[in-house]
Amino acid sequence: MFPETYYTYIKMDKTSEETNHKTSEETNHKPSEETNGTSDNCISHTQADQSDWALQMAQDANGKRMGYLEWPEYFMSICFLSAMRSKDPVTQVGACIVNDDRKIVGIGYNGMPLGCSDDKLPWRKESSNPLETKYMYVCHAEMNAIMNKNSADVKGCTIYVALFPCNECAKLIIQSGIRKVVYVSDKHHLKNSTIASKRLLQMAGVECCQFKPPRRRVVIDFDVINCTSMTQLPDSPPRASAAPSAGTAAAASSEGEGDTGRLLEAARRDLSQLITNGDVTGATAAGTEIADVL
Numbered sequence: 001m002f003p004e005t006y007y008t009y010i011k012m013d014k015t016s017e018e019t020n021h022k023t024s025e026e027t028n029h030k031p032s033e034e035t036n037g038t039s040d041n042c043i044s045h046t047q048a049d050q051s052d053w054a055l056q057m058a059q060d061a062n063g064k065r066m067g068y069l070e071w072p073e074y075f076m077s078i079c080f081l082s083a084m085r086s087k088d089p090v091t092q093v094g095a096c097i098v099n100d101d102r103k104i105v106g107i108g109y110n111g112m113p114l115g116c117s118d119d120k121l122p123w124r125k126e127s128s129n130p131l132e133t134k135y136m137y138v139c140h141a142e143m144n145a146i147m148n149k150n151s152a153d154v155k156g157c158t159i160y161v162a163l164f165p166c167n168e169c170a171k172l173i174i175q176s177g178i179r180k181v182v183y184v185s186d187k188h189h190l191k192n193s194t195i196a197s198k199r200l201l202q203m204a205g206v207e208c209c210q211f212k213p214p215r216r217r218v219v220i221d222f223d224v225i226n227c228t229s230m231t232q233l234p235d236s237p238p239r240a241s242a243a244p245s246a247g248t249a250a251a252a253s254s255e256g257e258g259d260t261g262r263l264l265e266a267a268r269r270d271l272s273q274l275i276t277n278g279d280v281t282g283a284t285a286a287g288t289e290i291a292d293v294l
C-alpha cells in the first residue's frame with residue numbers, strides 16, 4: 001500500500017530477528033543532528049527547530065510544500081500522539097488501524113477498561129501482590145484500537161503500533177482479521193511474550209514490518225497557526241487612503257511610492273525569505289516590524 005522505503009521487513013526466523021534487533025539499535029542510536037557537536041542543548045534545539053521548520057516549509061517548483069507527512073508517517077504519528085493520552089508512567093503506546101483506502105478505522109492507547117477508574121487501579125509494575133500491578137488490568141493499545149473501530153470490522157486492515165505487539169494482542173490481531181503489523185520498536189524481542197507473538201503472527205500469515213521514520217521528530221506547535229504565512233486566504237489588497245492620518249504607510253504602499261511603502265515591501269520580502277530559510281526568530285521580529293508600520 002505504501003512505499004517500501006519506509007519499512008524494514010522482518011522474517012520470522014532467528015537470523016532475521018537478530019538482524020532486526022541490530023537495525024533497531026542502529027536506529028535508536030543514530031547520531032542526532034540536534035547535538036551538532038555542542039553541549040548547549042538550548043542552542044542545538046533551537047537550530048534543530050529552525051532546521052525542522054525550513055524542511056517543513058520547503059516548496060517544489062509549483063509551490064507545493066514538500067515537508068508534508070507521508071501516509072505511514074502520518075499514521076505512526078497518530079500512534080505516538082494517542083500514546084500521550086496514556087496514564088501509564090512507564091510505557092505509553094498508541095495504535096492506529098488503517099484500511100486499504102487509507103482511512104483510519106480505529107485508534108487506541110494503553111489504559112484501564114471502560115468504567116474502571118484510572119485513579120483506583122494500580123499503575124505500578126511490581127508488587128508483592130500481583131493484584132496490585134497494572135498487568136492485571138490494563139488494556140493494551142492494540143486491543144483498544146480494535147475495540148474502538150468505527151467500521152463493521154477490521155478485516156484486511158493494517159495496524160500501526162509503536163511497540164511490537166505482545167502475544168495477547170497478536171491473538172486479537174489475528175482473530176480480528178488484521179493482515180499487517182507496522183511497528184517502530186522491537187525492544188522486547190527477547191521476551192517470551194514477543195517470541196510467542198511472532199510465532200503466532202507468522203503462522204497466521206500476518207505481515208510484520210518495522211517502520212523507519214524518515215525524520216526523527218514530528219513537532220506539534222500550537223503557535224504555528226499564528227505565523228504570517230499560515231493562511232489559506234489570498235494576500236490582503238492594499239488599503240485605501242481614506243484616513244490620511246492613520247493610513248500613511250498603507251497609502252504609500254498602495255501607490256508604490258514613498259519611503260514607508262518601499263520599506264514595507266522590503267520588509268515583506270525579508271519576511272518571506274526568513275520563513276523560507278526557517279529563521280523563526282528573524283521572521284517573528286520582521287512580522288512585528290510590519291505590524292508596527294501598518
Ligand SMILES: [Zn+2]
Pocket residue numbers: 140141142165166167168169170
Ligand atoms: Zn499487547
